[in-house]
Amino acid sequence: MSTNTTRPSPKRLSLAARLAHFLQRTPIHIAVIVLSLLWMEPAISLLVSSFRPPNLVSTTGWWTAFKLPFQFTLELYRESLTTSGMGQSFVNSLFITIPATVIPIMIAAFAAYAFSWMEFPGRNILFVIVVGLLVVPLQMTLIPVLRLYVKLKLVGTFPGIWLAHTAYGLPLAIYLFRNFFSTLPRDILESAYLDGASSFTAFFRLVLPLSVPAIASLAIFQFLWVWNDLLVALIYLGGYPDVAPLTVTISNLVTSMGQGWQLLTAAAFISMALPLFLFLTLQRFFVRGLLAGSVKG
Amino acid sequence: MLGSRLITAIVVVVGVPAATVGYVALVEWLVGRLPFIWRRRLRPWLWAGPALAFLGVYLVYPMVYTFVLSFKNANSSKFVGIDNYKYVFTNASSLTTLRNNLYWLVLLAGAVVVFGLLFAVLFDRVRYEPVVKGVIFLPMAISFVAASVIWKLQYDYQPLGVAQTGTFNGLIVALGGQPVAWLVDRAVNNFALILVGVWMWTGYGMVILSAALKGIPVELIEAARVDGATEIQILFRIIIPMMGSTIAVVATTMVINALKAFDIVYVMTSGNYGTDVMANQMYKQMFLFNNFGVASAVAVVLLIAIVPVMLINIRRFRIQEALR
Numbered sequence: 001m002s003t004n005t006t007r008p009s010p011k012r013l014s015l016a017a018r019l020a021h022f023l024q025r026t027p028i029h030i031a032v033i034v035l036s037l038l039w040m041e042p043a044i045s046l047l048v049s050s051f052r053p054p055n056l057v058s059t060t061g062w063w064t065a066f067k068l069p070f071q072f073t074l075e076l077y078r079e080s081l082t083t084s085g086m087g088q089s090f091v092n093s094l095f096i097t098i099p100a101t102v103i104p105i106m107i108a109a110f111a112a113y114a115f116s117w118m119e120f121p122g123r124n125i126l127f128v129i130v131v132g133l134l135v136v137p138l139q140m141t142l143i144p145v146l147r148l149y150v151k152l153k154l155v156g157t158f159p160g161i162w163l164a165h166t167a168y169g170l171p172l173a174i175y176l177f178r179n180f181f182s183t184l185p186r187d188i189l190e191s192a193y194l195d196g197a198s199s200f201t202a203f204f205r206l207v208l209p210l211s212v213p214a215i216a217s218l219a220i221f222q223f224l225w226v227w228n229d230l231l232v233a234l235i236y237l238g239g240y241p242d243v244a245p246l247t248v249t250i251s252n253l254v255t256s257m258g259q260g261w262q263l264l265t266a267a268a269f270i271s272m273a274l275p276l277f278l279f280l281t282l283q284r285f286f287v288r289g290l291l292a293g294s295v296k297g
Numbered sequence: 298m299l300g301s302r303l304i305t306a307i308v309v310v311v312g313v314p315a316a317t318v319g320y321v322a323l324v325e326w327l328v329g330r331l332p333f334i335w336r337r338r339l340r341p342w343l344w345a346g347p348a349l350a351f352l353g354v355y356l357v358y359p360m361v362y363t364f365v366l367s368f369k370n371a372n373s374s375k376f377v378g379i380d381n382y383k384y385v386f387t388n389a390s391s392l393t394t395l396r397n398n399l400y401w402l403v404l405l406a407g408a409v410v411v412f413g414l415l416f417a418v419l420f421d422r423v424r425y426e427p428v429v430k431g432v433i434f435l436p437m438a439i440s441f442v443a444a445s446v447i448w449k450l451q452y453d454y455q456p457l458g459v460a461q462t463g464t465f466n467g468l469i470v471a472l473g474g475q476p477v478a479w480l481v482d483r484a485v486n487n488f489a490l491i492l493v494g495v496w497m498w499t500g501y502g503m504v505i506l507s508a509a510l511k512g513i514p515v516e517l518i519e520a521a522r523v524d525g526a527t528e529i530q531i532l533f534r535i536i537i538p539m540m541g542s543t544i545a546v547v548a549t550t551m552v553i554n555a556l557k558a559f560d561i562v563y564v565m566t567s568g569n570y571g572t573d574v575m576a577n578q579m580y581k582q583m584f585l586f587n588n589f590g591v592a593s594a595v596a597v598v599l600l601i602a603i604v605p606v607m608l609i610n611i612r613r614f615r616i617q618e619a620l621r
Contacts, residue, residue, distance in 0.1 A: 025422075032423050035416070036432045042496065043435070045464055046447045060460050061467045062450065095305055099313040106317035111348035120341035126349070131614045132607050133356050137557050139579050139596040143366060143589055144359035158305060162313070167355030170348055199340065200325040204318075228440030230560045231576070238584070247442040251564045254446065261449060262462065268446035272439045279438035283431070290501065291508055 050076055050265040058262040076266035085241065085249055086267050093227055093245040093271075095158055100165035100226045105218055107166065108173030109211070113203055115174070116181040117189060127178065133171040141168075142235050149236060156240035164236055165229070169222045176292055180214040181207065217289025220282045224275050246271040320347065360600070367593035371586075381594035394573045400487050401494070401555035401574065406548045408495040413502020413547060414540075417510050418532065420503075430507070434500035441497065441560030448493045449565060452479035483571045490572055493561050498554065502547045509543035510536065549606050556602050575599050 049062045051072045056064075065072070080086045114120070115127055145164060146155070154160030184207065192202045208215070230247040237243050244252075250271060254261050279286060324343040328336050370377045385391050416433055420426045436444060453463030454476055461467040466476040479489040513536060521531050537544070559576035562568055568577040575595050582592035 028419065028422050032419055032429055035419070036429045039433050039436075039496070039499075041464070042447045042451050045450050049450060058462065061462050062464070063467065064460075091302070095309050098309050102314050103317060106314070107347045107351065110321060111345040114341040114344035118341035118344065120338075120345075123341075126345075128611055128614070129357075130352070131611050133352060134610060135553055135603055135607050136356060136360065137553075137576075137596065137599045137603055139557070139576060140363050140600050141356055141359035142579075142596070143583065143593060144362035145355060148354075158309075163351070164355065167351040170351055171356075174348060198325060198329070199344075200321060203321070224438060228442075230440065230442055230563065231580075234580070235583075247440050247560075250446065251442050251560075254442075254449070254564055255567060261446070262453075264446050265450065268443040272443045275438045275440075276435070279435070280431075283434075287504055290504055 046265050046268060049262065050269045052076070054079065054263055057265065076263060077270070079263070080267040080270065084253060084267065085244075086246070086270060088242070089244055089246045089249040090270065092243055093247075096161055096165075096233070096245050097223055097226045099158075099162045100169070101219055101222045103162060104166040104169040104173050104222060105215060108170055108218075109177050109208065109215075110203075111170075111174050112177030112181050113199075113207060115178045127174075130171050130174050134175060136171075138168060138231065146235060154236075156237055156243055158243060161233065161236050164232055165222075165226050168232065169225065173218050173222070176218055176289065177211070177214060179292065180211055184210055213285065213288065214292075216282060216285040217292065220278060220286050221289050223278065224286075227275055363593045363596050366589055367597045368590075369593075370590050371588040373589050377590065381590045382598075384591055385594050385598055390573065391578065393571055394568075394575055394578045397487055397572060397574050398556060398558070401491055401558050402552055404488070404491045405494050405498065405555040405558075406551035408491075409498045409502040409551045410506075410544055410548055412495065412499045413506045414537070414544070416499065416503040417507035418536065421507065421510060430500075430503065433503055436497045437500045441493075442564055444493055444497055445561055445564035448489075448496070449480075452489055452565075454478040454481070480566050480572075481570050486566065486570055486572050490561055490565060493565070494554070494558060498551060501550070505547050506540060506543060509540045513539050549609060553603060553606055556599055 045062045048065050049057050051074070052062065052065050053071050053073050054075055056071065057076070115123060149155045149160055154163075188206065189202055192206055197205070227245075228247065229245075230251060233245050233248050234251075237245070237248065241249070246267075250264060250267050253264055253267065257263070321344070324340075328340050328343065331339065366373055367381055368376055368378060370380075386395075416430075420429050423429070450462075451464045452466075453461070454466055455461050455463075457470070457476055461470050461476060463476075463479075465479065470476055477485065480486050518531055518535060521535055526534070557576055558574050559580070562572055562574050562577045563580070566572045568574070568581065573581075575598065579592045579595040579599075582588045582595065
């Protein structure tokens, strides 16, 4: 780390100096590349395992897959999609995640609009409460909400889990939106009102289009959070396999399969595919949201 | 079956978004009919109303209710004073749980800050920074359940003589050592679980710390170099002190994550072999032992541990507002 002191433009240096500069920096390159490879190794071993024949995956190490003869197959994917209910769980995960992302974003945006552009008594103290609620552990809410759900027959239903995820996602969403809205130039809104625009028009035609970056950050946050959630689904959807999302189905299989759990490598990869795709395409929004809202656990 | 799933799909894609927009349209239509003074008074409450109702019903009211339940017996039929808290702080298995959360707290926060800082500083020096950052960051996109399956493959154990299937034991045996039952052996299993958390969260620490690092003026570091400071001195005397508040943000976030740790423990060991944590203990008290009193007491202890972070957040928010 202490080798490189300055970074002169390589163009101005002679070949020998450039070579010396490069050699000086090799320890850094080696460290960076070794660390990245170490970090990737667990995921790579999963990926390799998921393409191995079922009988080999639980009896030999994944690294033996690189010995001749190569034996790669899609057997595990076929099996987990058809026999263990993974296909249905995938659809359930979508059914749970899409509304549980849309509802809190809309509701939070309405509230943040009121918090940043309208005057009402108690506005500041209510917002401080929202900031406080950012870090409340879900555990504090599980028993009372579950009891309420039993009474209202919402246990094991999609609307039940949509509403729960909506509430749990709201504090961060309101916080981020309100911070974002308050950076929008005030005169744009005021001139819109002067031109006779209603709050409805101002919100949907002006504020929301200007907030696309904030909405994108929040959407990917909430989507990943709900898609990857285990605890909330376990509590409110627990015993009902026909509505269980991927996380619940896989974790049930892990605990019930004992020694044969290696067959789940393909299932785990199926559950990672969509979040990884979204993450890679929307990474910059994710990072922006992370930086803006680094207060929530 | 297929019909009902089709209906669900339509509700999911069309019905839900339409309902939320419809709410505001309805509110504005109603408000528009009111005299001006009422319009101004009522409108904010109607816009903020759904959110405030959700927070009240799902967060504020349950917190109060759970607090009350924590002083009641298993089926909440009578008050038992502080018995549930006595259980949490004296029962042997519950004490193990508290100790494990302490391990999680110290090691997860420490490791994420140290690795996050190391990666941020190291990667800042190479031109392919975005690629390697992406590698470290990627585990954040996947679920703890998937991560647990990934790491079960790392920690898998077979007795000596049988072909090893886990990466670590494969390596140990190839080097002539004895295989270790990583998830069962009480000397190592907690640390094995925490390592999974570190693998998941280091990307978060790296991104936040890297952004702060790039905010430090280059002239400052150049000036120190000209004055003959070594890179190590620059790191400890300039970079780390200037990033103090950011390091605190990362550390407090990890403290919360450590206290709430659940999925990894639930999937990998179910809290067996001395690896239980508070969130899993609460789950077990709820669904295995049907003891809602102790379950609530565990939740309250968790909340109390988080209250300092909550106050820090509120204070930081107030300072930000004052600067606006």
